[in-house]
Amino acid sequence: MTGSLVIAGLGPGADAMVTPQVSDALARATDVVGYIPYVARVAARPGLILHPSDNRVELDRAQHALQMALDGKQVVIVSSGDPGVFAMAAAVFEAIEAGPAAWRDLDIEVLPGITAMLAAAARVGAPLGHDFCAINLSDNLKPWALIEKRLRLAVEADFAMAFYNPRSRARPEGFARALQVLKDACGDARPVIFARAVSTPQEAIRIVPLPDARAEMADMRTMVLVGNSATRVIARNGAPFIYTPRGVSG
Amino acid sequence: MTGSLVIAGLGPGADAMVTPQVSDALARATDVVGYIPYVARVAARPGLILHPSDNRVELDRAQHALQMALDGKQVVIVSSGDPGVFAMAAAVFEAIEAGPAAWRDLDIEVLPGITAMLAAAARVGAPLGHDFCAINLSDNLKPWALIEKRLRLAVEADFAMAFYNPRSRARPEGFARALQVLKDACGDARPVIFARAVSTPQEAIRIVPLPDARAEMADMRTMVLVGNSATRVIARNGAPFIYTPRGVSG
Numbered sequence: 001m002t003g004s005l006v007i008a009g010l011g012p013g014a015d016a017m018v019t020p021q022v023s024d025a026l027a028r029a030t031d032v033v034g035y036i037p038y039v040a041r042v043a044a045r046p047g048l049i050l051h052p053s054d055n056r057v058e059l060d061r062a063q064h065a066l067q068m069a070l071d072g073k074q075v076v077i078v079s080s081g082d083p084g085v086f087a088m089a090a091a092v093f094e095a096i097e098a099g100p101a102a103w104r105d106l107d108i109e110v111l112p113g114i115t116a117m118l119a120a121a122a123r124v125g126a127p128l129g130h131d132f133c134a135i136n137l138s139d140n141l142k143p144w145a146l147i148e149k150r151l152r153l154a155v156e157a158d159f160a161m162a163f164y165n166p167r168s169r170a171r172p173e174g175f176a177r178a179l180q181v182l183k184d185a186c187g188d189a190r191p192v193i194f195a196r197a198v199s200t201p202q203e204a205i206r207i208v209p210l211p212d213a214r215a216e217m218a219d220m221r222t223m224v225l226v227g228n229s230a231t232r233v234i235a236r237n238g239a240p241f242i243y244t245p246r247g248v249s250g
Numbered sequence: 251m252t253g254s255l256v257i258a259g260l261g262p263g264a265d266a267m268v269t270p271q272v273s274d275a276l277a278r279a280t281d282v283v284g285y286i287p288y289v290a291r292v293a294a295r296p297g298l299i300l301h302p303s304d305n306r307v308e309l310d311r312a313q314h315a316l317q318m319a320l321d322g323k324q325v326v327i328v329s330s331g332d333p334g335v336f337a338m339a340a341a342v343f344e345a346i347e348a349g350p351a352a353w354r355d356l357d358i359e360v361l362p363g364i365t366a367m368l369a370a371a372a373r374v375g376a377p378l379g380h381d382f383c384a385i386n387l388s389d390n391l392k393p394w395a396l397i398e399k400r401l402r403l404a405v406e407a408d409f410a411m412a413f414y415n416p417r418s419r420a421r422p423e424g425f426a427r428a429l430q431v432l433k434d435a436c437g438d439a440r441p442v443i444f445a446r447a448v449s450t451p452q453e454a455i456r457i458v459p460l461p462d463a464r465a466e467m468a469d470m471r472t473m474v475l476v477g478n479s480a481t482r483v484i485a486r487n488g489a490p491f492i493y494t495p496r497g498v499s500g
Contacts, residue, residue: 011269014271015270016269016270016271016274017269017270017271017362018269018270019261019266019267019268019269019364020265020266020267020268020270021264021266021267024266058496082368082372083372083376084368084371084372084376084377084378084379085368085378085379086379086496089372089375089376089379089493090376090379090380090493090494090495090496091496092376093375093376093379093482093484093491093493094493094495094496096484096491097482097484097493104484104485104486104487104491105486105487108491110371110372110373110375110376111372112267112364112368112369112371112372113364113368114269114362114363114364115368118332118334118335118362118363118365119362121334121360121362122332122333122334122339122360122361122362123360125339125343125360126333126334126339126340126342126343126360127334128334128335128384129334129335129336129339129340129343130340130386131383131384131385131386131400132383132384133381133382133383133384133404133407133409134378134381134382134383134384135381136380136381140497141496141497141498142497142498143498146498149407150381150407150408150409153403153404153406153407154383154403154407156403157383157399157400157403157404157407158396158400159383159400232343232347234343234346234347234354235354236354236355237354237355241343241346241354241358243339243340243343243344243347244340245340245344246308246336246340246341246344246391247390247391247392248391248392248393248396
């Protein structure tokens with residue numbers, strides 16, 4: 001039997017945000033590969049083998065999945081959110097480029113998912129309603145100086161900003177430095193949104209003006225959004241709405 | 251009966267990319283509001299009133315939806331892709347901020363969708379696999395000079411880039427200028443992806459090196475993605491894979 005590899009996004013957490021095409025791919029899979037907590041979101045059934053693996057072994061995981069597909073399995077690699085945004089898809093194509101020629105001709109498909117920044121944005125209004133950027137704040141795979149440079153240029157471009165992986169136990173200091181760069185470069189009180197575990201039972205959302213933002217407000221499961229210079233806060237009973245206007249006057 | 255307003259993303263086109271929570275909201279709606287081709291994607295049924303409206307009347311449409319919700323209807327505003335990315339959500343919150351106080355206390359929910367850039371990226375590999383930005387190339391609501399400034403800063407930051415609304419009949423010249431800015435600023439042959447009508451029967455994808463990109467390759471239904479300086483092209487039988495590596499060496 002000819003194997004295949006699907007690289008699928010499970011969305012931020014809720015089953016109601018998993019697309020039907022991803023559910024269908026999981027229903028047809030013989031093998032599901034991914035980081036432990038993401039594989040745990042896939043229901044066990046007869047005929048399906050789950051292959052959970054630890055964090056930071058993305059290339060090993062990709063190679064394993066590619067080899068199983070070459071051996072005739074129907075393999076699905078699962079990522080949280082969208083697989084193309086700071087997740088497994090790029091690792092798989094890195095493995096393909098460096099791997100045996102036969103991997104290139106496999107039946108490979110990427111199925112998008114609801115990425116964390118869009119799920120978080122939806123919870124508070126439309127903070128990414130104008131031009132924006134997405135930056136991975138982990139310096140595991142890039143120099144910290146490049147992150148700071150990008151932050152400064154993003155502020156100069158007046159992008160709204162979405163930050164993935166703001167903070168982890170292995171990198172406790174970086175996010176505090178990033179916040180300081182933003183405070184210095186922005187010089188205003190635009191809203192910062194800390195959106196933790198969106199769409200799960202642990203969801204917690206906190207909105208603070210940039211001068212009051214502290215590194216401790218984020219952890220490994222937090223997505224951080226920062227408005228642009230025109231982002232608005234609409235006060236109301238309950239949590240405010242946050243939105244970034246669609247236009248900029250000439 | 252208490253009304254409600256849901257601002258929902260239908261994804262790029264295929265039903266298989268509509269999330270279950272959006273399908274559920276549509277099943278409960280009494281009124282669906284949106285731009286004509288998006289409302290046309292919602293199946294008619296007894297008890298559901300469809301309110302299609304023309305392009306460029308976003309604020310009128312938002313006000314109409316808010317007023318119906320205040321009158322007790324279960325209203326869904328539909329956008330293509332994700333409603334928070336260059337779509338209806340920001341227009342609704344603009345209308346709320348400027349409108350009667352009662353609108354602020356309505357039951358309002360934004361439901362994310364698969365936005366065009368992620369659907370397009372998935373079709374070719376993982377071109378947005380590292381830090382990236384999303385820019386609306388329409389100058390209907392912002393000065394053209396700001397678009398050019400953002401393009402130059404995005405290249406300086408070495409972001410991969412996603413361009414919404416590259417070209418329309420009303421704005422035939424802007425995209426050619428944008429491409430020239432990119433050619434001058436990048437000075438390389440990084441891949442440009444023209445992804446038209448992704449996930450629909452009209453889907454067409456074209457990948458060209460930046461020096462060969464021409465404005466005529468895009469139209470109103472095209473999403474344009476541009477790699478960063480490290481984006482890779484993996485040749486194979488059939489269409490190549492494009493990916494942007496996860497890391498940058500120090």
